[in-house]
Amino acid sequence: MPRFTYAFATLAAVTIVTMPSPPANADWPAFLGGKSRAAAENFSPPLKWAPDEGIGWQSELTGHGQSSPVIVGDRIYLTAVEGPMKNNNLVSCHNLVTGDLLWKKSFPSSLLVANNVYTSRAAPTPSADTSGVFAFFESGNLIALSPDGEVLWERDLIKDYGKFVGRFGLGGSIAQLNDQIFIVADNDGPSYIAGFDKKTGKTTWKTDRTSRISWSSPMMVNIEGKKQIVISSSGSVDGYDPANGKLLWSYDNVGGNTVPSTIDAGQGSFLVGASPGRNGEASEGAKESNLLMKIVSSDGSFTPKVVWKSTDATSSFGSPIIYKGHAYYTNRAGVLYCIDAGTGETKYTARLADSNWATPVGVGNHVFFFGKDGRTSIVEAGPKKEILNENRLWKSAGGGGPGGFAGEIQYGVAPTPNGFVVRTGTQLFLIGKP
16 A cells, blocks of 8 residues: 554444355465565456456445555454544454454544545554454554454553654554564654564564654565565665564665565565655655665675666555566556566556556466556566556546545555455455455
């Protein structure tokens, strides 16, 4: 999803009989899959759909949310906010097979901010595992719930570590390992990255960061056989040890990297994306910041090396991905850049049906670009420009309000073995089958 844009009260829970869980490899338990990937190579989703064709189900959501759906077994977890001042934070759970609501819980927000198109609205994507779901909100509220909606623990990070300061709110999603979750709070106030114990909610470590405005997310990257937390955020790319929060390496010759997140590209490498910004304020830095980086270790230390840079590509809302030997970057104008992942050579550019705010997903022999206004472009993976289909999920009513942020927007997607779960601000769809 895009990273620009932004005692508890319990709502009535709806209980239905659940269907058997899909295979474990169908899980998509965190932002961009939670396993440093944006691909599901062995899945078989449909290539064609329309508002009256190929839609498995559609469910209306309470409130408004910009986070992506996450899936564990037969459960889809979502977050949202509601109220004129984003008064309440919502966590809900839907059945993957039917779309029916299993439960929904509401929690009072610790930071009241006007609920409008200029601020993030439940932008951080939650993470989940078999023990339940972990939800983080731009209000600083961090909540853990069981698969059945029982509250396991709560934290108020503003109370503990200081108020978040910024015009547009937070957007960084939760990263996770088996026993910890990780949050980056980059803002004009106290900024930090922190780890939390999944069972208790206690802080396992906290590392301060230079204050900055950014909406990118921490991602897990495999480097020399061990996981590191990598965060590309407004002026630097940094690697941290998930065991203790130690800064292992840093690279600061970047700019405009305020939204896209890093995704593991294999062999200790990952893509970095950047954009000049709406008014071109970071144009010089962004020219040097769309690149493939590799982390090299020697004698226990780590050094970031730039493998290649692309002066053609820019990355605005969706993060860049590598799939089947090619990197895919998209920008706010809806331009796609296909780049040879080995050499950095631009193989082609293409105009997509929409600007995509969700990160593209590689599946099978195709890459899916879920456009802002409900149109999804499907391209053949590889160096040749072959746009196969441009599917529409709903009939667009136009560009929306200021900046085009009003109306329904495809914010996030989670692939299933035979389809996609797609989330807009107020609706949840299953394209194809679970």
